[in-house]
Amino acid sequence: MTTSNTPVPSEPKLLDIVRGKIRLKHYSIRTEQAYLDWIKRYILHFDKQHPKDLGAAEVEVFLTHLAVVRNVSASTQNQAKSALLFLYKEVLGTEFPWLDDVEQAKTPKRLPVVLTQDEVGRVLKRLDGTQHLVVSLLYGTGMRILEALRLRVKDVDFARKEILIRDGKGFKDRITMLPVSLIAPLKLHFEKVKTLHEADLAQGYGAVYMPQALGKKYPYAARDWGWQYVFPSGKLSVDPRSIDENGQGETRRHHVQDQAIQRAVRQAVVDAGLTKPATPHTFRHSFATHLLESGYDIRTVQELLGHSDVATTMIYTHVLNKGGRGVGSPLDAL
Known part of the structure; x- marks a missing residue:
């Protein structure tokens, strides 16, 4: 034996x-x-x-x-x-x-912070490069910050002036507009990103994270130009999702970190002299509010934002009720 x-x-x-x-x-x-x-x-x-x-x-x-x-x-x-x-x-x-x-903690119901168009412009003027492009997209399309940062080249359609947002909140896809004013800056940005991608390929890198099982189904797609992030990180790093039991993982170029955009917006808000506690998400709130102010119906705004329930979108109608639900104060009649 x-x-x-x-x-x-x-x-x-x-x-x-x-x-x-x-x-x-x-x-x-x-x-x-x-x-x-x-x-x-x-x-x-x-x-x-x-x-x-x-x-x-x-x-x-x-x-x-x-x-x-x-x-x-x-x-x-x-x-x-x-x-x-x-x-x-x-x-x-x-x-x-x-x-x-087990009791669920009660989240306080607060109205979102919304900037005026003038305030949005003042903040954008104090941003440049990739940060300016990202925040412009947040305000111009209503995307969440991670939806913008996870954009792939193939999902930006210049001809149709559309952006396809994949795997948004709740794993839902949706389409939003591509602002005409961003077409030229984005095309110029794409040229720089493509040059960076070609340099990565020449060094034996150039692969990005592929969602779900697509990496196995299309093993070479991770290096295709269309799958690259629109806003790639400035440096290569080991993808934590690829690390095996021996501690080895694939070196990839991730997208820009959202913390970098948050820091840039925080500083731009201070430099613009605003007292509102604005964050990158504030530009999504401002997008929705300004569309409703312009007369677009709430169902259209709901679809652009990707809300499952119109009740979620309805919060922006409360922001529009100026001066206590639009009622004039009796003091002003004296």
């Missing part, structure tokens, strides 16, 4: 199983990182006990700790709850009715 010296593979770690399940469901890299982080915090909070040995009481204690001790926002608390829901339902395969009963 002979014995085998082949080592017995160890069981995969819980977080590796979570990561695999997230990727199987094609969640974004941001969601993956956030869920893994919250699950780690949850385990550490209870002295590294396995989640299967914890229950409703521990989940509520953890979420309460976040709200009371850590003083996190309602949206952050709800994100933590979503991560734990995913862990128990999708990974551990246990249907716990009590998880659905």
